[in-house]
Amino acid sequence: MKYAKNILETIGNTPLVKINALTKDLPCLVLSKYETFNPGNSVKDRMALQMIEDAEADGRLKPGGTIIEGTSGNTGMGLALAAIVKGYKCIFVMADKQSKEKVDMLKAVGAEVVVCPTAVEPDDPRSYYSVSKRLGEETPNSWYVNQYDNPSNTKAHYESTGPEIWKQTEGKITHFVVGVGTGGTISGVGKYLKEQNPNVKVWGVDTYGSVFKKYHETGIFDENEIYPYVTEGIGEDILPKNVDFSIIDGFTKVTDKDAAVYTQRLAKEEGMFLGNSAGAAIKGVLQLKEHFKKDDVVVVLFHDHGSRYVGKMFNDDWMREMGYIE
Numbered sequence: 001m002k003y004a005k006n007i008l009e010t011i012g013n014t015p016l017v018k019i020n021a022l023t024k025d026l027p028c029l030v031l032s033k034y035e036t037f038n039p040g041n042s043v044k045d046r047m048a049l050q051m052i053e054d055a056e057a058d059g060r061l062k063p064g065g066t067i068i069e070g071t072s073g074n075t076g077m078g079l080a081l082a083a084i085v086k087g088y089k090c091i092f093v094m095a096d097k098q099s100k101e102k103v104d105m106l107k108a109v110g111a112e113v114v115v116c117p118t119a120v121e122p123d124d125p126r127s128y129y130s131v132s133k134r135l136g137e138e139t140p141n142s143w144y145v146n147q148y149d150n151p152s153n154t155k156a157h158y159e160s161t162g163p164e165i166w167k168q169t170e171g172k173i174t175h176f177v178v179g180v181g182t183g184g185t186i187s188g189v190g191k192y193l194k195e196q197n198p199n200v201k202v203w204g205v206d207t208y209g210s211v212f213k214k215y216h217e218t219g220i221f222d223e224n225e226i227y228p229y230v231t232e233g234i235g236e237d238i239l240p241k242n243v244d245f246s247i248i249d250g251f252t253k254v255t256d257k258d259a260a261v262y263t264q265r266l267a268k269e270e271g272m273f274l275g276n277s278a279g280a281a282i283k284g285v286l287q288l289k290e291h292f293k294k295d296d297v298v299v300v301l302f303h304d305h306g307s308r309y310v311g312k313m314f315n316d317d318w319m320r321e322m323g324y325i326e
């Protein structure tokens, strides 16, 4: 019989799926690395398991321990699934702008969730960065994951996502386009692909209200670039250690409205029911049109599933209130 010994063995080996209608005006083949096939419905299952296994291996995470993390939901889901199989507890800290579905889903897999205000500075004691750090210090036998600076995050993508894309495209990939949050996906996949072929171009998708694009172009951390935004999963008001700017060729910024509208369009025109950062990512690909030629093979990575956004980007009342649709 062929079966997985537990749910964690089903992580990875996700399909590569062609985009058709939305990219019909591009000269090249556009393929999506479709990460919702992971058991927690996002790419984050890969790095969550890697971070836990590396922490177990060097004793940062001990038997019966508590895993603490600031997470917008997907990393939490990945950590929670692994924690159940391996016998750990989880406490997750989330910003209040994240969808209610994400909080409920983490509770569904047994995690404790602490919600913090979004509109405060990262070093404010109420911020989700500060609260998760403090809980890590106060909780006995706990391990603070810190996906932003934890090198196992990038390593997971260097060792699994990157090689899968290279193999699935038979080494023909010319461009990799992906939303950037912690930076683990772009840095791990980008490093692996450039080691196989230094001509592969790596593009990050950023959002208005985030520091990445300007920092990459000028080396300046400009606080004027920071303001609240709606897009979920990508963009930051800090520079995570997992963003390796040296392997990124450029960033394109996508508006909140476009990210939301294209999240709906992926569902309605491609049958791809995906999260908000997938909408941003495919719009980013369209914005980069001038960089693509006829025989190019562009791979865009879709991070998570549409079910987490039914109260927002898939709710037309919400879309109208936001002024994103008529």
Ligand SMILES: Cc1ncc(COP(=O)(O)O)c(C=O)c1O
Residues within 6 Å of the ligand: 044, 072, 074, 075, 179, 180, 181, 182, 183, 184, 185, 186, 232, 233, 234, 275, 276, 277, 278, 303, 304
């Ligand atoms: C929905 C979604 N999209 C994109 C990202 C960005 O991925 P990464 O953190 O690897 O840069 C994340 C992770 O934070 C996410 O949850």
